[in-house]
Amino acid sequence: MKAVIGSIKRFWERYKEENQNIQLSVPIIGGFTANIPLAEKGKIKPTKVGTDALDQNSTFVEANTASLLKFYTKYESEKEYKFCRAPYAETIPLRKGLTGFPYGKNVDDLQIVFIDAKFSLPHYLLKHAEHAVEIFKKLRKIRFDEKTGEWQNDDAIRITKLDLAENKVYIQPATYFDQIATNLTLDWASGLLGEDSLLTIRNYVEKHQDGQLPPLRSSILANTLGVAVVLINPETQDMLIPIRGNEQAIMHGAAGKFHCSASGVFAWNETDNDKHALTFDFFIEGMAKEIESEIGLKPEQYELIPLAFTRELVRGGKPQLFFVAKTNLDIKTIQSDMKFAEESWEFIDQDSLTEDSPLYQYIQSPSNAPQELFTYEGWMAIKIAAAYFYSTEPPFSTC
Numbered sequence: 001m002k003a004v005i006g007s008i009k010r011f012w013e014r015y016k017e018e019n020q021n022i023q024l025s026v027p028i029i030g031g032f033t034a035n036i037p038l039a040e041k042g043k044i045k046p047t048k049v050g051t052d053a054l055d056q057n058s059t060f061v062e063a064n065t066a067s068l069l070k071f072y073t074k075y076e077s078e079k080e081y082k083f084c085r086a087p088y089a090e091t092i093p094l095r096k097g098l099t100g101f102p103y104g105k106n107v108d109d110l111q112i113v114f115i116d117a118k119f120s121l122p123h124y125l126l127k128h129a130e131h132a133v134e135i136f137k138k139l140r141k142i143r144f145d146e147k148t149g150e151w152q153n154d155d156a157i158r159i160t161k162l163d164l165a166e167n168k169v170y171i172q173p174a175t176y177f178d179q180i181a182t183n184l185t186l187d188w189a190s191g192l193l194g195e196d197s198l199l200t201i202r203n204y205v206e207k208h209q210d211g212q213l214p215p216l217r218s219s220i221l222a223n224t225l226g227v228a229v230v231l232i233n234p235e236t237q238d239m240l241i242p243i244r245g246n247e248q249a250i251m252h253g254a255a256g257k258f259h260c261s262a263s264g265v266f267a268w269n270e271t272d273n274d275k276h277a278l279t280f281d282f283f284i285e286g287m288a289k290e291i292e293s294e295i296g297l298k299p300e301q302y303e304l305i306p307l308a309f310t311r312e313l314v315r316g317g318k319p320q321l322f323f324v325a326k327t328n329l330d331i332k333t334i335q336s337d338m339k340f341a342e343e344s345w346e347f348i349d350q351d352s353l354t355e356d357s358p359l360y361q362y363i364q365s366p367s368n369a370p371q372e373l374f375t376y377e378g379w380m381a382i383k384i385a386a387a388y389f390y391s392t393e394p395p396f397s398t399c
Contacts, residue, residue, distance in 0.1 A: 002338045002347040003242040004258070005331050008232055010367040011239075012386040043203045044071050046189035050197075051131055053138035060132075060188040061314055062202075063087070063376070068313045071202075073211035075313070084395035085371065086380040088320070089213060091310035091396030092164070096280070099305045101388060103398050107306055109167045112278035119158050119174035121181055122220055125205070127192040129181030136180050153177045154267040156224040157286075159319040161217040162309070169280075170217075171225075176265055178222035182206075183315040206316055213317035221316055227287045228263035228377055229323040230385040231295065231302065231334070237389075238331040239382070240295070241366045242338070243348040243359065244375055256348040256359060258366050258374045260381035261325070262287075262294040280306070287323050295334065296341035302327035307384050308396065314376065324385045 044067060048058035062068060065087045069076045075089040093104035100107075121129055136142045143152040158174040186202040193199040206214060206221055216223060231240040244259035266286045273282060284306065288299045302325040311317040327334075338344055353360050362369040371379055380395065387394035 001335050001350050002344050003240050003261075003335050004350055004363050004366050005335060006239050006241045006258075006365075006367040006382075007237055008230075008239045008367075008382070008386055008389055009237040010365075011382055012390050012392065014367065015383075015386075016392075042071070042208075044068070044187055044200070046198055046200050047187040049189045050191060051135060053135050056139060060185040061316075062187045063314050065313070065376070071211075072208055072213060072313055075212070079394070079396050080310070080380075083393065084380060084383050086376055086383070086395065087313040088310045088380055088396075089313055089317075091308050092162075093308055093394065093396065093398060094306040096306055099303075100307055101394070101398075104307075105164060105309075107280035110280050111168050112280065112282055113168050113170045114275040114278060115160060115170055115172040116275065117172055119172055119178055119222060121178065124193070125181060125201070125220075128185070128190050128201070129177075131190055131192055132181050132185045132188070133177050136184075142176075142180070154265060155270065156222075156265050157268060158223050159216055159225050160223075161215075162319075171278075173270070174222045174224050176224070179224045179265065179318075182221040183223065183318045186316045202316060213311055213313070216311075216317070216319070219317065221318070223318055225266040225283070226263065226312070226318060226320040226377075227266050227283070227290055227323065228260045228320065228381045229287055229291060229304070229325050230381050231261035231291075231297075231325045231327060231331070232385065232389070233328065233331050234326050234389075235328070236331065239385070240331055240334055240338075241378070242294075242346075243350060243353075244378070245346060245348045256353075256357075257378070258359065258362075258369055259347075259378040260375075262291045263377055263381075264290045264294070266290075266321075283321055284323075287321070291325065292341070293343045294341055294346065295338050296344075297325075297327070297329075297334065301329060305388075307388055308394075310380075310396070312377075320377075322381050322384050324388055 044062050047062050068087050080088045093101040095101050095104040096107050154176045156174050157171045160172050161170040187200050189198045189200050191197040240261040242259050243256045245256050291297050304325050306323050308322040310320050312320050383395045
């Protein structure tokens with residue numbers, strides 16, 4: 001089976017019990033700890049240097065939250081880090097009518113403004129972009145469609161500006177390759193950004209602004225929207241927790257990690273919508289498509305509720321929408337049937353885990369697994385879902 005079953009109740013109780021003062025040392029599988037070198041003041045050390053496609057051990061972005069907070073210093077005291085140790089910032093709670101966080105922004109009030117101009121990369125990133133896509137192909141971090149003979153480059157939506165004062169979200173078309181060229185390769189010193197071979201996008205192109213992320217409206221990154229959801233049966237309080245494999249572009253290694261129920265880049269088809277008459281339902285429908293492709297459920301089988309809009313520090317402020325999906329269906333049945341979903345290949349079958357896998361001992365109780373065995377996206381998604389279900393302090397500022 002491609003997923004395990006966790007308890008949202010146990011997850012919530014666990015974090016009421018545990019000490020929130022988590023050390024900045026990062027646990028290493030096997031019981032040892034290692035202090036990760038923190039970022040040089042104002043810069044992050046390149047995570048990968050050169051264009052060697054055989055190097056499969058180096059990542060293209062810095063994913064250590066402590067290092068990121070030494071770069072984006074203004075967020076070190078924010079609740080995303082203090083409550084969750086998660087690499088997110090500038091989180092906005094959401095509601096839809098009477099569902100979601102009651103203190104959140106009502107998404108029904110938001111107008112979606114479509115900018116009919118495709119995102120284009122600055123000229124000084126073009127060589128970096130070309131080699132980024134090629135090396136991702138060689139590493140098989142882009143899916144190849146055997147039927148069409150083409151590499152998958154989904155149309156995506158770039159969040160250009162979020163203006164809560166005007167209740168407007170400005171969007172424009174972009175592609176997955178645009179994301180690879182920018183947000184997914186921020187800390188890669190490709191040698192193609194200038195005379196200095198150690199230049200990176202994060203350090204020299206998309207710098208922090210006084211310790212904060214640049215505003216979306218001034219960013220030169222693709223900033224394609226990501227969506228993520230936790231599927232929960234409110235009666236049993238069971239939640240679906242897939243095991244994400246290393247196909248995810250920013251992950252490496254084959255061990256896998258516990259994840260949220262479904263997630264991905266918000267993909268869309270230009271012919272499916274009237275671009276100039278969009279509401280927030282546009283995003284809800286996109287999340288529903290992701291749920292169907294990864295889990296196999298139809299929209300009528302659950303209630304989808306938006307919970308938060310946030311920006312991810314790992315990928316330089318890439319925007320993210322978090323949802324919860326409430327269902328009356330038996331989670332065990334969904335767990336069993338998930339293997340027939342179109343994109344279930346993204347997840348590892350739990351039966352393939354051996355006893356030496358760090359995940360193995362938590363298959364029956366993933367809600368007790370340490371944080372480093374979750375993807376940071378999955379961890380944040382579950383924390384937000386728990387705050388919603390139990391009306392407890394959320395991992396972000398509420399006022």
